[in-house]
Amino acid sequence: MPPRRGPDTRPPAGPQTRINEAIRAESVRLIDAEGENRGIVKLAEAQQIAQAAGLDLVEVAADARPPVVRIMDYGKWRYEQEQKAKQARRHQSTITIKEIKFRPKIDPHDYATKKGHVERFLRHRDKVKVTIMFRGRELLHPERGEAILLRLAEELKDLAVVESRPNLDGRNMIMMLAPVKNPAGAGGGGNGRPDEGSESESAPSPETS
Secondary structure: OOOOOOOOOOOOOOOOOOOOHHHOEEEEEEEOOOOOEEEEEHHHHHHHHHOOOOEEEEEEEOOOOOEEEEEHHHHHHHHHHHHHHHHHHHHOOOEEEEEEEEEOOOOOOHHHHHHHHHHHHOOOEEEEEEEEEHHHHHHHHHHHHHHHHHHHHHOOOOOOEEEEEEEOOOEEEEEEEEOOOOOOOOOOOOOOOOOOEEOOOOOOOOOOO
């Protein structure tokens, strides 16, 4: 049987937290400003101790019997929690998936243009879904589409890793590229404005060559 743990003395994060005069219990279990358990005391006594210290009395475990309260600077605690949340959001990396579509009979100029789009997306730390679109009898030779995808992956190996190898899905063959952690020559590559022939995964539109 696991050992019993004491009450969690962190204030609830939501607006239901009761502090100071909003606390209604007659008696409370008091945790002082140093984190020491002062035992069960009358609410009025706990409020006097908090007021004498120039701090707040915060109900941290309303469902306990009696409720658990803690003496703290509640405004400072809320501010610190908000700053920690902002810092965590700042360090979260948002991954965007772009999509570039090829045809198995793409000409060299179009290939170079689309490769440039893929390179720019990778330098911007986006993942790229590369799709070969087959039509009609082109499906009889899927190896031609696979050769284009493998060639692209090889030519961009300094910028990308193959997250999923070429896979035939209906009339399309798909390969997923992800940016490497430290690409060679990072920092270059475009102004971030979508060019013709490139589209986001969230709103793909047909592109052929």
